[in-house]
Amino acid sequence: MKNLKLKAARAAKDLSQEQLAQLCNVSRQTINAIEKGDYNPTINLCIAICHALDRTLDELFWEG
Amino acid sequence: MNIVSLFLVLAILVGIILLCLSDRKKVKQFDERQLFVRGRAVTIAYVTLLICLFIVLVLSTMNLSWLDIPVAVILSMFISLTVFSVYAILNNAYFTTMKKESPFGGVFLAVALLNLFNGFRHIFNGGEEGSLDIILPIIVGVLGVIIFASLLIRKRMDKKELEEELREDKDIE
16 A cells, blocks of 8 residues: 555655655665555664654554 | 586685675665565575576486586576576665665676677587587576666666656645
8 A cells, every 4th residue: 555644744845755765774766665555664764764754653654 | 627616616716705805884785675675585596596406406317418417507506696686686675775876787788798709609619618618608698688687677667666756746746
């Protein structure tokens, strides 16, 4: 399932996948795979993404 | 020492030298998804190697005149290595996160073409040097071309992904 919340949060911060990847110290393809729902990140990477986008885990990764 | 033993000793030596020269920090530059993909690639390559070696074992019991066991074993290793490389390249886990462009693409193609040229040169010269001189360069050449082709496919996939990202980001805005 696509992670549209992550995509929207990234776009709101005006960051490209490449820029977010650099902030989180991962490859652009990894961010792309998370957004497309092809890869489930570990909690450490989720936290790194949340820090980079100034969001909480709930806001980006909780499917409520 | 025959050519097969020499080749194996040289390959092991080159491997040890590369390992000693490599920057250990670079290993950490693979991100978690890349490490996961590489682990899966190793498993697939290992199973491929087992299957190839099993086929060689079965063929060796048939006393086939054209079958050269050392060549078949080396060929199995090359096929296994290529399976790993292609799987890792297509899933973007072959190069570290720091390398956006594949710096070895040209090298793969050059090595492949040189080997193909060398193999076909032996064939056109009558192939008197023995099967190892003919088969190995051609196989290495073909596998090199396969790896180069997978690099090109990955590059194309990356381009498509970037275009898709830009389009979707515009839609969100």
